[in-house]
Amino acid sequence: WPHLHLPGPDGVTESAPVLLMLHGTGSDEREISRLAPLLSAESTVLAPRGRLSENGARRWFRRFAEGVFDVDSVVTEAAALASFLDAARSEYDLDGRTIVAVGLSNGANIALATAMLHPQSLDRVIAFSGMHPLAGLEATSSLSGSEFLLLNGSDDPMAPSDSVDALETALRSAGATVDRIVRPGGHGIAQSELEAAKGWLESMS
Numbered sequence: 219w220p221h222l223h224l225p226g227p228d229g230v231t232e233s234a235p236v237l238l239m240l241h242g243t244g245s246d247e248r249e250i251s252r253l254a255p256l257l258s259a260e261s262t263v264l265a266p267r268g269r270l271s272e273n274g275a276r277r278w279f280r281r282f283a284e285g286v287f288d289v290d291s292v293v294t295e296a297a298a299l300a301s302f303l304d305a306a307r308s309e310y311d312l313d314g315r316t317i318v319a320v321g322l323s324n325g326a327n328i329a330l331a332t333a334m335l336h337p338q339s340l341d342r343v344i345a346f347s348g349m350h351p352l353a354g355l356e357a358t359s360s361l362s363g364s365e366f367l368l369l370n371g372s373d374d375p376m377a378p379s380d381s382v383d384a385l386e387t388a389l390r391s392a393g394a395t396v397d398r399i400v401r402p403g404g405h406g407i408a409q410s411e412l413e414a415a416k417g418w419l420e421s422m423s
C-alpha cells in the first residue's frame with residue numbers, strides 16, 4: 219500500500235502522538251502531510267494513499283453521489299485501513315504510541331468509519347469537514363475509550379450539519395468522548411481549526 223512514513227525529530231518523538239494523515243478526494247499523501255508539522259512538530263507521520271479512484275481522483279471509498287456513500291465500500295475500506303495500521307505499528311515499531319488520525323473531507327470520513335468499526339486499531343480522530351460515514355449502520359462496538367474532535371463549517375453542503383449531528387449522537391451513544399466545533403463558512407480547514415486541533419492534541423489523554 220503506497221504511503222509516506224516520516225519519522226519525527228530524534229529524541230523527542232516518543233511521547234508525541236503519531237499522526238495518521240488522510241487526504242481528501244483528489245489530493246494525496248504528500249499534500250495532506252504538509253499539515254502535520256502545523257499540528258505537532260514532533261510527531262511521526264504516517265500517510266497512506268486512498269486506494270480508489272473516481273474519474274482519476276483518489277478516494278477512500280466509493281459513493282453513488284456527493285454525500286451518498288456506498289456503505290459496503292466504506293466498511294471494506296475501513297477494514298483495510300485498520301489492517302494497514304496494525305501492520306504499520308509493527309513495521310515502524312509504534313507499539314505503545316498513540317496514533318491520531320487527522321482527516322480532511324473524504325479522509326475524515328474514512329477515519330471516522332475506521333474508528334467506529336475498529337476502535338482497537340484506531341481510537342483518536344480529528345475530522346476536518348467530516349460527516350456520518352455509515353448512515354444506517356451504528357458503531358458495532360463500544361467506543362468508551364475513543365476520543366473525537368469534529369471540526370465543521372456551519373454552512374457546508376458537502377458535510378451537512380444534520381449528518382454531523384447524527385454522527386455526534388452515534389459516537390456519544392457508543393460511549394465516545396466528542397468535542398465538536400462549528401465555525402462560520404463551508405468545506406475545508408480554517409486557521410482557527412488548526413489552532414483548535416493543535417490544542418486538542420496537546421490536551422489529549
Ligand code: MLT
Pocket residue numbers: 242243281284285323324325327376
Ligand atoms: C465524501 O465523499 O467523503 C464527501 O462527500 C467529501 C468529499 O467529497 O470528499
